[in-house]
Amino acid sequence: MPELPEVETTCRGIAQHITQQTITQVIVRQPRLRWPVAETLPEILIGQTVLSVQRRAKYLLMTTQNGTLLVHLGMSGSLRVVTDNQLASKHDHIDIVFADSVLRFNDPRRFGAVLWTSEPIEEHTLLRNLGPEPLLDNFDxxxxxxxxxxxxxxxxxxxxxxxxxxxxxxxxxxxxxxxxxxxxxxxxxxxxxxxxxxxxxxxxxxxxxxxxxxxxxxxxxxxxxxxxxxxxxxxxxxxxxxxxxxxxxxxxxxxxxxxxxxxxxxxxxx
DNA sequence: AAATTCTCCTGAAGGC
DNA sequence: TGCCTTCAGGAGAATT
CATH class of the missing domain: 1.10.8.50 (Helicase, Ruva Protein; domain 3)
Known part of the structure; x- marks a missing residue:
C-alpha cells in the first residue's frame, strides 16, 4: 500500500515526464472514488500545462497555471506514465493525456482521490490542518x-x-x-x-x-x-x-x- | 478538545 | 473447482 515513501517516489518518477507538458485529453472511466470525480474535470484540465509536481503528506499536487490537481493513492492506487498506447486495463480509472504520454491512475479499492481546486493550495480543506512533514526541520x-x-x-x-x-x-x-x-x-x-x-x-x-x-x-x-x-x-x-x-x-x-x-x-x- | 467508531472498496487467503 | 467468510487498511466524517 502506498505510504509516504511510495508517494514521494511516485512524485519524483512522474514529475520528470509530465512537467511542462500540456494536457490534451482527460478520460474518466470510473468517477466513483473516495469522492466523486468532477464531471467537468476534462473541460477544466484540457489545455493546461503542468508547472510542477509536488508532495504534501500523501497528497500529490500537480500545479497548473489555473490551480492544482490533488491526487491521493489511498490504499491501492498507483500512477504511471504510459507512452506506447497500451490499452487501459482493469481499474485504470483515469487517464490524463499529454502529447506523447498518458498519466494513468489505477486503483482497485477506490480509496484514492482525484480532485481539482483553484483556491490557494495551502488553504485547501484537506491540507490546511495537516501537521509537519516528518522529513523537514520543524519535526523533531x-x-x-x-x-x-x-x-x-x-x-x-x-x-x-x-x-x-x-x-x-x-x-x-x-x-x-x-x-x-x-x-x-x-x-x-x-x-x-x-x-x-x-x-x-x-x-x-x-x-x-x-x-x-x-x-x-x-x-x-x-x-x-x-x-x-x-x-x-x-x-x-x-x-x-x-x-x-x-x-x-x-x-x-x-x-x-x-x-x-x-x-x-x-x-x-x- | 480529545477519543473512538464508522465508512468507503476489492483482492487475497483460508476453510470446507 | 467453487463458494463462503475474514482480513487488510488511509483518513475524513460522524459520534461520544
Missing part, C-alpha cells in the same frame, strides 16, 4: 514531546494522526516504534523527551531508507509492466506476528489498535 522530538503532554491516546495512534505529523502510515509506525524501543500501546503523554527524540529520528530513518530503496526499486515509471511495484522493504515487525524478534528472538506479539494491525516485541518495546 521536542515537537512530539510538547504536543503529546496529557494525551492518553496510544503513541502509535498519536504518530499516525496527520494532525500531529503526516505520512506515518501503519507499516512505518510499527517499524519506527520497534526501532525506538517504544511500546505502541503506551500513552503518548507518558513518554519522556529523550525517548521522543529517539522516536522522531527513527521515523525519519525508516521513511528515508524506504525512499532510498524506492528510488531503485521503482526506477521506471514509464511503461512499467503491470503492477505498480511497491517496494518490499526489510520489515522488522510488520507482517511478522509470531515470528522471532530480530533483536531478542522472542515471538512477536500482535494486537489491534483502532482496528489496525499492530506488531511489536513485548520485551524490546516498553
Amino acid at each position: 522530538g521536542t515537537y512530539l514531546y510538547t504536543l503529546s503532554r496529557n494525551r492518553k491516546v496510544p503513541v502509535k495512534l498519536f504518530i499516525m494522526d496527520s494532525h500531529n505529523v503526516v505520512g506515518v502510515g501503519n507499516i512505518y509506525a510499527n517499524e519506527a516504534l520497534f526501532m525506538a524501543g517504544i511500546d505502541p500501546k503506551r500513552h503518548a503523554g507518558r513518554i519522556a523527551l529523550a525517548r521522543y527524540e529517539r522516536l522522531a529520528e527513527c521515523i525519519r530513518t525508516v521513511l528515508t531508507d524506504a525512499i532510498t530503496q524506492g528510488g531503485t526499486t521503482l526506477r521506471d515509471f514509464v511503461n512499467s509492466d503491470g503492477k505498480p511495484g511497491y517496494f518490499q522493504q526489510q520489515l522488522r515487525v510488520y507482517g511478522r506476528s509470531g515470528l522471532p524478534c530480530r533483536n531478542c528472538e522472542a515471538s512477536l506479539s500482535q494486537v489491534r489498535l483502532a482496528n489496525r494491525s499492530t506488531v511489536f516485541c513485548r520485551f524490546c518495546q516498553r
Whole structure:
C-alpha cells in the first residue's frame, strides 16, 4: 500500500515526464472514488500545462497555471506514465493525456482521490490542518514531546494522526516504534523527551531508507509492466506476528489498535 | 478538545 | 473447482 515513501517516489518518477507538458485529453472511466470525480474535470484540465509536481503528506499536487490537481493513492492506487498506447486495463480509472504520454491512475479499492481546486493550495480543506512533514526541520522530538503532554491516546495512534505529523502510515509506525524501543500501546503523554527524540529520528530513518530503496526499486515509471511495484522493504515487525524478534528472538506479539494491525516485541518495546 | 467508531472498496487467503 | 467468510487498511466524517 502506498505510504509516504511510495508517494514521494511516485512524485519524483512522474514529475520528470509530465512537467511542462500540456494536457490534451482527460478520460474518466470510473468517477466513483473516495469522492466523486468532477464531471467537468476534462473541460477544466484540457489545455493546461503542468508547472510542477509536488508532495504534501500523501497528497500529490500537480500545479497548473489555473490551480492544482490533488491526487491521493489511498490504499491501492498507483500512477504511471504510459507512452506506447497500451490499452487501459482493469481499474485504470483515469487517464490524463499529454502529447506523447498518458498519466494513468489505477486503483482497485477506490480509496484514492482525484480532485481539482483553484483556491490557494495551502488553504485547501484537506491540507490546511495537516501537521509537519516528518522529513523537514520543524519535526523533531521536542515537537512530539510538547504536543503529546496529557494525551492518553496510544503513541502509535498519536504518530499516525496527520494532525500531529503526516505520512506515518501503519507499516512505518510499527517499524519506527520497534526501532525506538517504544511500546505502541503506551500513552503518548507518558513518554519522556529523550525517548521522543529517539522516536522522531527513527521515523525519519525508516521513511528515508524506504525512499532510498524506492528510488531503485521503482526506477521506471514509464511503461512499467503491470503492477505498480511497491517496494518490499526489510520489515522488522510488520507482517511478522509470531515470528522471532530480530533483536531478542522472542515471538512477536500482535494486537489491534483502532482496528489496525499492530506488531511489536513485548520485551524490546516498553 | 480529545477519543473512538464508522465508512468507503476489492483482492487475497483460508476453510470446507 | 467453487463458494463462503475474514482480513487488510488511509483518513475524513460522524459520534461520544
